[in-house]
Amino acid sequence: MMALLVLSITACNAQLKNQNTETVKIYGNCGMCKSTIEKAGNIKKQSVVDWNKETKIATILYDSLKTSKDEILKRIALAGYDSDSFLAPDDTYSNLPNCCQYERAKEVSSTMVMSTNNHSQHSNEMTEMQDENPLSAVFDNYFALKNSLVKTDGTTASTSAKNLSTALNEVKMANLSNEVHMVWMKILDNLKTDTQKISDTKETSQQRQYFNSLSKKMYDVIKISKQETPTYYQFCPMANDGKGANWLSKEETIKNPYYGSKMLSCGKTVETINK
Template sequence: MKNSINILMVISVLLSFIASNAQTKNFKSASVKIYGNCAMCGKAIEKAGNLSNEANVDWNKDTKMAIISFDSLATSKEEIVKRIALAGYDNDIFFAPDDTYANLPECCQYERAKKDAHNRQMHKMIMTGDHMQHGAIAQENQNKNTLAAVLEHYFSVKDALVNTDGSLASNKAEILLNSVSGVEMDKLPMEVHMAWMKVLQDLKQDIGNIMATKNADKQRVYFKSLSKNMFEVIKVSKSETPVYYQFCPMADGGKGGSWLSLEEVIKNPYYGSQMLSCGKIVETIK
């Protein structure tokens, strides 16, 4: 018995070592120059670049150099420094958007490297996805179509709840989750990229919760949060066809609940046939 316990302990230690060693091999380090002035800049730079279990940024205000450690299977140096640029800080790879830089606190407005007209145009292309080459334009259209697919599958979940079909809503949520997971957010235009990053984890959590039950009433609780976050993305990314943001004041015990729809006609996903037409359009996105 004692020998068996000892063997199990040895196996456990070996497995832990193997897992730790594999994770260590995935992690890489890189040095990048990032422009900033003060400790406040450092906090903003590190906050923008850090991502739990994926990336860590350590910036030195004297040298302007950042040591970036990251899981190469989960992210890349380019993705990390792009987030930092989008927060307002120029670096060796990306320039920050001019308006974002202008909104930094005065003490954080570092001296920017001179950029000629060509470089500014190239910066615009890099940060917004506004590429001139046909292949790049095709890629941008593909990314837009990816978000269109996400929206389409969201509508499938919504329609299932309109019909109070919890089983169908669970199935459609699984398809929606696959669509959300398939979005390559580093290839999205700047504003959409930022909006998507902010809501991605909440989207996945709410969709997963809808998948996990076939009770329509429970699904509607998560659908309320899901709809709010979908709205935050769609109002930035826009849509080829009008999308209506609708609201029912009676949902969630009188707290109210919103949803997105392709139709102007109200079809309430929170009550279904009980109060199908309860609600109104509060915003049209186009």
């Protein structure tokens, strides 16, 4: 399969006339970034972009009579990704999925506030559409899991994860709004896997590894869902071997689920998700 893919890419490359090749740095994070960057950059018979998420270096092949490096980088920037020639629009960047929000060279805190406002409007719209949030059981069990990790209680965490697992399976997708549904479809598999892994062990160190990715996915859905009370998206830069990790909480006060009592108050609220 991989070989086929590589073959097809090379076949595609071979079709470009007046081919020019350049390598440039494009800021980004993950696999999802890769697909967005490449989708924005590629144009049939004009340009092919291959971005490496480890090195952040993109190889750009293009027909020099039809287009230019700047044109391609401009399209990629308009999709949300900075390069050394173009900076992405602030609103486009802040609308990237959370896992894609790479560290920018300049300050973006102001735009974070903006995006919070936007979310609140969404949920307002949704208030009219739904009477009761079909995801509330999911959220409740997530917070229970988080609280067990704050207490570094592997056994309770495992039980909470089991409950979360059940809640995940019982979500009536038909009751989800279109927007939530779309995000839900995308992340459901990951949520299930992470939850399963957490419930499989009573070792908090392992549970915490999966809790990081579970939290990011949960954030994607909670930020566009109806909430009675605000939810706080919090971040600890030291967790996850210094790479940093996020979690969601109903309390504004930091109670770090990655370190428990060791460093209970390490972290900060990066976003307040209103109802």
